[in-house]
Amino acid sequence: MRAFKHPQIEDVAIADVLHALSDPIRLGIVAQLAQEGEASCSALDGGRPKSSMSHHFRVLRDAGIIMSRPEGVSHLNTLRRDDLNDRFPGLLDAVLGAVR
Amino acid sequence: MRAFKHPQIEDVAIADVLHALSDPIRLGIVAQLAQEGEASCSALDGGRPKSSMSHHFRVLRDAGIIMSRPEGVSHLNTLRRDDLNDRFPGLLDAVLGAVR
DNA sequence: TCTATAGTTCGATAATATTCGAACAACAGT
């Protein structure tokens, strides 16, 4: 898999982060990543079509919420916890607390 | 003005709150209410059309973020700080910190 | 090199949201 360009966390706007998190499917992805630490796209798809999921991963990536690194034939995704906490202190924890 | 029905805070979903907060205009309303405590719709409209603003106030109200009480000919809006902190601890503060 | 796997990109459709003028409703003051 090819590597992606991720935004600098300073360039991320709060409105974009909130929008990315306002979708139930994406919230589920974030919650699962919070639990499992790192997971491939297929481990997070819940049986949904790949093209739909690819869209959601892109939204999360563009909002600075996740990092996707290529690993063999797949992408391993992680939360950008530290970046998010630097930029928007307490936000991710509050959302994770709410979704749990 | 007629009184509105506001949702019970328990009935509010995190996704709806995040969606309501993901719009720059609504974020501005929330930030201004956080500063000023209570304000009428016209004090918060930034010169935009009333019907557009009325829509945004409704989204915020339906998401449990603001309370609008009739006062004479106008509506006075406040943040539902305590309710939000009960339901989604830390969320409002994190968003306000990010928008400031 | 052939095949299978994982995921992306494209393109079209459907669903939601936003914007805002016009008509309306509630209240205050005269």
Place this chain on the structure above:
DNA sequence: ACTGTTGTTCGAATATTATCGAACTATAGA
């Protein structure tokens, strides 16, 4: 009652998102 003020609701146009099949790309392994 009439008028001005504040804001809501309706309806329609526009814009943004979401969904997902099909074609494609990159990698691993045989």
